[in-house]
Amino acid sequence: MSKCKIKTITNNGMTEFLFSGSIDETLIIHFDLFSDTKDVVTLHLDEVIAINSTGIREWINLMTRLKSANIRLTKCPKVLVDQINMVKGFLPANAGVDSFYVPYFSEQSGTERKILFERNIQFTDKEVNFESTIVDEDGAVFEIDIIPDKYFKFIRS
Amino acid sequence: MNFSMSNEARQLIVDQFLAKRNPAFNCATEYSEEASNKAKMFALLADGESPLQAIERVASGQIKNIVQNSYWPMQEKLSTLYSLAKEPMIFLIEDFYVLDGAAKFEFSFNTQTYINRFIEDIFSDIGIDIGSSRAIPVRQTIEELVINAQHDAPVNSKAEPNSVGDSILIIEKSEKLLAVSVIDEYGTLSIHPFLKKIENSLRIGAGESINFGQGGAGLGGSLIYKNTDTLILSCKPDRKTRVTSVLPYNMNEDKLSYMQKSIFVLA
Numbered sequence: 001m002s003k004c005k006i007k008t009i010t011n012n013g014m015t016e017f018l019f020s021g022s023i024d025e026t027l028i029i030h031f032d033l034f035s036d037t038k039d040v041v042t043l044h045l046d047e048v049i050a051i052n053s054t055g056i057r058e059w060i061n062l063m064t065r066l067k068s069a070n071i072r073l074t075k076c077p078k079v080l081v082d083q084i085n086m087v088k089g090f091l092p093a094n095a096g097v098d099s100f101y102v103p104y105f106s107e108q109s110g111t112e113r114k115i116l117f118e119r120n121i122q123f124t125d126k127e128v129n130f131e132s133t134i135v136d137e138d139g140a141v142f143e144i145d146i147i148p149d150k151y152f153k154f155i156r157s
Numbered sequence: 158m159n160f161s162m163s164n165e166a167r168q169l170i171v172d173q174f175l176a177k178r179n180p181a182f183n184c185a186t187e188y189s190e191e192a193s194n195k196a197k198m199f200a201l202l203a204d205g206e207s208p209l210q211a212i213e214r215v216a217s218g219q220i221k222n223i224v225q226n227s228y229w230p231m232q233e234k235l236s237t238l239y240s241l242a243k244e245p246m247i248f249l250i251e252d253f254y255v256l257d258g259a260a261k262f263e264f265s266f267n268t269q270t271y272i273n274r275f276i277e278d279i280f281s282d283i284g285i286d287i288g289s290s291r292a293i294p295v296r297q298t299i300e301e302l303v304i305n306a307q308h309d310a311p312v313n314s315k316a317e318p319n320s321v322g323d324s325i326l327i328i329e330k331s332e333k334l335l336a337v338s339v340i341d342e343y344g345t346l347s348i349h350p351f352l353k354k355i356e357n358s359l360r361i362g363a364g365e366s367i368n369f370g371q372g373g374a375g376l377g378g379s380l381i382y383k384n385t386d387t388l389i390l391s392c393k394p395d396r397k398t399r400v401t402s403v404l405p406y407n408m409n410e411d412k413l414s415y416m417q418k419s420i421f422v423l424a
Contacts, residue, residue, distance in 0.1 A: 003273050021273075022273050024272075049288075050273075050297075052297070052380075053376040053380055054304070057376065078290045078293065103289075105291070112291070145291070145410070146410055151410075
């Protein structure tokens with residue numbers, strides 16, 4: 001049984017892919033959904049909860065399979081942003097990130113907020129504009145819970 | 158946050174343990190090839206060694222154990238190492254616990270265990286929010302240790318599948334640290350090659366090493382090591398393997414970046 005589910009959706013006549021669950025070696029079961037193309041291939045990733053070492057390997061194989069496409073990643077959770085920064089080939093030259101999540105944490109309440117950073121709003125190809133702290137509707141202060149130089153490395157490189 | 162410990166402070170700790178006059182516990186604060194040739198150094202009490210430097214030393218067989226001060230304080234981890242120096246194989250027994258005074262949780266699993274639900278149950282039992290970003294290192298470490306026992310360990314086993322009992326996952330939880338241990342009954346871990354793969358992955362980059370083929374690229378081991386304060390490994394060939402990762406939890410990345418690595422090889 002595949003722990004990673006992929007749903008195809010149609011958006012303005014283009015097929016896009018919604019990933020959910022845990023990316024592991026069973027990602028390979030879904031490879032038939034993808035064939036190399038010169039078109040834009042959009043992967044929506046906010047429902048991905050985890051990726052393990054075998055999943056990283058199959059993800060890179062998937063990226064190789066789509067070597068001619070213009071791959072757009074949207075709503076990347078932190079667990080995938082970490083791999084983008086750590087593993088060469090996870091985000092190949094023909095891929096880009098259009099949005100990703102940044103965690104903010106409140107030591108006072110012990111809770112977290114995941115803020116969506118979007119291309120041309122919080123970041124561009126070369127720079128990121130971020131707040132070190134945010135305040136929620138109840139006045140709780142949340143601090144950015146990543147090391148900016150490390151987390152935003154894929155944008156600046 | 159600074160875990161740096163001066164040579165003098167480390168020497169004081171070394172002297173305390175050397176005073177116990179256990180010939181198996183040959184430790185020092187500096188590595189010397191000459192001394193190591195006479196009596197293999199059991200433990201190097203180091204400071205400021207990078208994750209790559211630390212694993213290089215142990216993977217090469219230069220020293221057996223490297224101990225650095227970190228979230229698991231040097232004094233405490235050296236006490237654990239000292240007790241293991243007298244009887245290393247005691248580490249393979251599931252009743253051997255690494256962290257003093259920690260709450261203990263035990264789970265069994267086998268090659269058929271559905272890992273996602275297994276991990277959800279674990280997080281529920283140990284009281285950590287699996288959905289939080291701060292839980293990612295803990296989840297990764299648990300998952301990769303379980304994968305090793307579920308998939309990698311049985312591959313080279315000479316045992317018949319149904320003659321091998323379930324593997325055990327033990328979690329010890331103290332105020333700031335978890336000790337995650339997996340014990341399997343395959344006994345197929347080749348410790349130094351395993352460490353060498355992690356070293357290669359660190360040296361040339363995880364993406365480059367990913368096609369190193371059969372037996373894995375060291376990517377799983379790298380993920381474990383990245384999150385770990387202290388890695389403890391032991392294997393009785395064809396009988397048992399135990400790998401323990403001691404790691405801090407519920408901590409932000411800035412604090413995690415100060416971690417100094419320690420590695421114990423008990424074999």
